[in-house]
Amino acid sequence: xxxxxxxxxxxxxxxxxxxxxxxxxxxxxxxxxxxxxxxxxxxxxxxxxxxxxxxxxxxxxxxxxxxxxxxxxxxxxxxxxxxxxxxxxxxxxxxxxxxxxxxxxxxxxxxxxxxxxxxxxxxxxxxxxxxxxxxxxxxxxxxxxxxxxxxxxxxxxxxxxxxxxxxxxxxxxxxxxxxxxxxxxxxxxxxxxxxxxxxxxxxxxxxxxxxxxxxxxxxxxxxxxxxxxxxxxxxxxxxxxxxxxxxxxxxxx
Numbered sequence: 283x284x285x286x287x288x289x290x291x292x293x294x295x296x297x298x299x300x301x302x303x304x305x306x307x308x309x310x311x312x313x314x315x316x317x318x319x320x321x322x323x324x325x326x327x328x329x330x331x332x333x334x335x336x337x338x339x340x341x342x343x344x345x346x347x348x349x350x351x352x353x354x355x356x357x358x359x360x361x362x363x364x365x366x367x368x369x370x371x372x373x374x375x376x377x378x379x380x381x382x383x384x385x386x387x388x389x390x391x392x393x394x395x396x397x398x399x400x401x402x403x404x405x406x407x408x409x410x411x412x413x414x415x416x417x418x419x420x421x422x423x424x425x426x427x428x429x430x431x432x433x434x435x436x437x438x439x440x441x442x443x444x445x446x447x448x449x450x451x452x453x454x455x456x457x458x459x460x461x462x463x464x465x466x467x468x469x470x471x472x473x474x475x476x477x478x479x480x481x482x483x484x485x486x487x488x489x490x491x492x493x494x495x496x497x498x499x500x501x502x503x504x505x506x507x508x509x510x511x512x513x514x515x516x517x518x519x520x521x522x523x524x525x526x527x528x529x530x531x532x533x534x535x
Contacts, residue, residue, distance in 0.1 A: 435520030
C-alpha cells in the first residue's frame, strides 16, 4: 500500500499542511481549541436559554459531537481542492497523488485531537468512568478518521473532473449538520424520523462519542456495528475509486 510505504512523506506533508494552516497567526494552534469551544458555547446558550433544552451539562454534550463534526466538515472541504492546490508539490517532488488527500485528513485529525483532548479532563471530572472507556474511544476515533478520509478521497478525485463539487459540498455540509445529532439528543426526534437518521453515516459515530464522553457508558453493539460498516464502505469506496481514476488524474493535474 503506497500510503504505508511512503509513511514518512505522509507525516512530512501532514506537518506541512498543519504548519501552513496557522502560519502568521498570533494564537497559532490554539485556534484548534478556541473555534469549536466558542461555537459550542454559542449553541449551548441558544438551546439552554432560548430554546430551553433541558439537558444537564449541555455544553459538554455539544462539545462531545461538535469537535468531531468540525474535523469532518473541514476535511471534506479541504479534500475537494487538495489535489489541485498541491499540483506544484506533485510535479516538483513527484509525490504520489493518494498521499495528498490522506495527509490533509491526517493534519486535520491531529489538529482535532489536540483541541479534543484538552477538553477530555472535563468529561472525566463529571463522569469518572469516561477514563476507563478511553481504549474504545481511541478505536472509534480511528474509525472516524478512516471514514472521513475515505469520503475525502471520493471528493478529491471528483473535484478534479467536476469543479462544481467544491461548491456543492459547502451546501451539502449545511444540510448534513442539521440531520446529524451533534447538538440534540436522538431521543428528541420522533421514532419514524429517528430511524431515517441512521442512514447518515455520522449518526452512529456521534452517538458513540456522546455515550463514551458525556454519558460514560458503552455504545450499543448495533451502534458499533453500524459505524464499523460505514467505515469499511466509505474508506474502501474512496480508495478503490481513487485508484481507478489515478491515470486520468495524473493527466489533469
